Amino acid sequence: MDRPEGILLACVILGLVVLFNVALMYSLLRSDPNHPIAILGKAARRLRSPWQEEDEGLAELRRRVDSLETEDAEVGDESG
Numbered sequence: 001m002d003r004p005e006g007i008l009l010a011c012v013i014l015g016l017v018v019l020f021n022v023a024l025m026y027s028l029l030r031s032d033p034n035h036p037i038a039i040l041g042k043a044a045r046r047l048r049s050p051w052q053e054e055d056e057g058l059a060e061l062r063r064r065v066d067s068l069e070t071e072d073a074e075v076g077d078e079s080g
Helices: 004-029 036-048 052-079
Strands: none
Touching: 004 036
8 A cells, every 4th residue: 555546545435434424424413303314313312321211201200209299298287
């Protein structure tokens, strides 16, 4: 790869790889939810945080239980 053709070929390949990655990121950022790249992005987010939906549901349940407990304590204080 000492020859200029080899260096030029390496630069072209590197440029194509960078261009391909930029195109992938652009298509990932588009708002088409049914695009295969968007589906892969959703899958990657799910892999990073597989229990996110369940955790959010449990946090909401905990918030509601706390609310009911404080209401129950207030009613208990007023009647007692």
